Amino acid sequence: MPHVVTQACCGDASCVYACPVNCIHPTPDEPDFGIAEMLYIDPATCVDCGACVTACPVGAITASHRLTDGQERFIDINASMYPITSADAPDTAAGLTEARFPVDPAHRRPLAPIGHPDTLGVDGPVSVGIVGSGPSAMYAADDLLRYPQVRVVMYERLDRPFGLARFGVAPDHESTRSVMALFDDIAGHPRLEIRLGTEIGQDLSLENLRSRHTAVIWAGGATTDRRLEIDGAGSRGVTSATSFVGWYNDHPDFADLDVDLSVPEAVVIGTGNVALDVARILVRDPRELAATSIAGHALATLRNSAIGRVTILGRRGAEHAAFTLPELVGLVDGGIPVTVDQSDEVPDPSSTTDPVTRAKLEVLREVAARPTPTVPHIRFAFGRTPRTISVVDGRACGVVVDRSDGGSECVEAGLILTSIGYRGRPVPGLPFDPVRGVIPNENGRVVGDGTAGEPLSRSPLADVYVTGWIKRGPSGFIGTNKTDSAQTVATLVDDLRTRAGRAGELAAPRRGSRIASLLGRL
Numbered sequence: 001m002p003h004v005v006t007q008a009c010c011g012d013a014s015c016v017y018a019c020p021v022n023c024i025h026p027t028p029d030e031p032d033f034g035i036a037e038m039l040y041i042d043p044a045t046c047v048d049c050g051a052c053v054t055a056c057p058v059g060a061i062t063a064s065h066r067l068t069d070g071q072e073r074f075i076d077i078n079a080s081m082y083p084i085t086s087a088d089a090p091d092t093a094a095g096l097t098e099a100r101f102p103v104d105p106a107h108r109r110p111l112a113p114i115g116h117p118d119t120l121g122v123d124g125p126v127s128v129g130i131v132g133s134g135p136s137a138m139y140a141a142d143d144l145l146r147y148p149q150v151r152v153v154m155y156e157r158l159d160r161p162f163g164l165a166r167f168g169v170a171p172d173h174e175s176t177r178s179v180m181a182l183f184d185d186i187a188g189h190p191r192l193e194i195r196l197g198t199e200i201g202q203d204l205s206l207e208n209l210r211s212r213h214t215a216v217i218w219a220g221g222a223t224t225d226r227r228l229e230i231d232g233a234g235s236r237g238v239t240s241a242t243s244f245v246g247w248y249n250d251h252p253d254f255a256d257l258d259v260d261l262s263v264p265e266a267v268v269i270g271t272g273n274v275a276l277d278v279a280r281i282l283v284r285d286p287r288e289l290a291a292t293s294i295a296g297h298a299l300a301t302l303r304n305s306a307i308g309r310v311t312i313l314g315r316r317g318a319e320h321a322a323f324t325l326p327e328l329v330g331l332v333d334g335g336i337p338v339t340v341d342q343s344d345e346v347p348d349p350s351s352t353t354d355p356v357t358r359a360k361l362e363v364l365r366e367v368a369a370r371p372t373p374t375v376p377h378i379r380f381a382f383g384r385t386p387r388t389i390s391v392v393d394g395r396a397c398g399v400v401v402d403r404s405d406g407g408s409e410c411v412e413a414g415l416i417l418t419s420i421g422y423r424g425r426p427v428p429g430l431p432f433d434p435v436r437g438v439i440p441n442e443n444g445r446v447v448g449d450g451t452a453g454e455p456l457s458r459s460p461l462a463d464v465y466v467t468g469w470i471k472r473g474p475s476g477f478i479g480t481n482k483t484d485s486a487q488t489v490a491t492l493v494d495d496l497r498t499r500a501g502r503a504g505e506l507a508a509p510r511r512g513s514r515i516a517s518l519l520g521r522l
Contacts (some may be wrong), residue, residue, distance in 0.1 A: 002046035006074045007326040008060035008175035012479025018055035028483045040081040059175050059183040064291035070333035080091045120147050122500035132155045132219035134163020136468025136481035138183045141274045143489040151191045157199040167251040170277040171292035191315035206429040215463045222424040223471035232389025237396035241278045250295035261305035264412025270419030271314040272322040279310040314382040318346045337373035338490035341381040392518040422474035444488030
């Protein structure tokens with residue numbers, strides 16, 4: 001029986017490089033990789049060797065005959081990405097792959113284990129400072145530490161490392177959260193030091209940081225929410241889904257968030273994966289959450305919750321919903337009662353040629369045909385554009401929406417969570433693109449004039465690099481940062497070699513005094 005990729009897929013492509021028969025796609029060399037919702041195993045090519053199982057950092061791959069309840073649908077999902085039948089398939093497995101994932105052969109690099117030479121090809125030690133300790137930072141450190149000459153110091157503002165892997169992944173997504181075991185291994189490397197409780201710009205300036213290290217990688221992420229610009233959005237009872245996620249994941253910045261669950265209705269504005277997460281946590285049985293890593297204060301509040309329905313509002317139709325297929329399947333097949341508003345018509349799946357969208361519509365049609373649950377449940381309502389928040393005595397009581405059919409309605413809710421995306425923010429001393437919300441860069445090398453505004457010069461800012469969301473924008477999954485960070489590290493290494501060749505040797509970083517002892521260390 002072939003192996004199957006399931007919901008927990010983080011997209012880091014370790015399985016791709018482990019597979020001896022090239023049956024897992026899209027690969028990092030293929031154009032689909034940057035936008036794929038997960039990776040897929042071709043059942044016609046898989047030889048069941050199990051190499052991918054060992055390589056996967058989150059346990060997302062299993063033999064099809066060992067799938068647990070709620071995972072069976074992933075057999076069809078994997079197979080649907082390879083729709084060519086044996087009757088019209090090319091003669092070879094390579095031809096089958098090329099037919100599904102066409103790539104110019106001139107631009108395809110042969111698959112090989114990820115690795116580096118054991119030397120940088122430069123004289124002297126290299127010290128790299130990394131700002132942040134989230135997935136992009138950890139993957140960058142892992143890449144750099146393959147070189148014996150490199151030492152890495154990581155600077156983390158919070159008292160615990162790993163960023164969104166710790167504070168952003170829902171507590172009941174235990175497989176996805178298991179990637180922290182990989183990061184723990186990386187953190188234990190003898191040439192990596194993680195300094196917790198260290199905020200760049202407050203405890204240490206960027207210039208001071210640059211003086212201490214041969215190079216600096218900024219991996220600070222996209223740390224702010226996109227604001228919902230409608231009347232009433234600042235009222236009590238309205239908060240961002242990001243804040244709510246931080247609250248139930250024990251993020252210190254959100255420990256005191258005012259969360260009132262004494263209301264019967266909640267609304268989540270947005271249809272991304274985070275929207276599904278917060279809706280699921282709101283209706284999930286607290287007895288099930290008790291076995292997870294959820295914050296104690298959040299669990300206590302959820303145990304006394306009065307919420308009976310959470311409505312997920314989407315501006316556009318179901319076919320344009322932002323959630324990924326794996327997350328939708330995990331929600332629907334995970335025991336959570338889900339329905340679609342009875343006035344909504346889910347499009348016919350055959351109306352699209354995209355296999356992922358077609359599969360989403362098939363699941364939503366199945367859900368829409370179910371009876372409306374009487375227990376706490378989630379309702380999808382598509383084609384609703386929020387116009388204003390209804391407010392009584394300073395507190396939100398509903399969302400007035402314009403419907404795509406021309407009507408309008410007020411969706412009652414005493415708790416409203418906005419989940420319409422993330423955005424990076426400027427870093428003092430570094431250039432910033434205010435349109436995209438990123439630090440301008442070329443393959444990770446920071447370029448610009450050092451100010452947060454336009455116009456920007458395209459000259460590189462020597463020795464400063466970026467990776468993660470602040471580099472590319474808030475897209476992809478935890479594992480997407482692996483290939484993203486590999487690109488940044490490759491650029492950094494090329495620059496080190498160029499500088500060494502030009503100057504004869506690298507300038508050693510100045511050894512400043514150690515950071516004050518009050519700053520934590522892992």
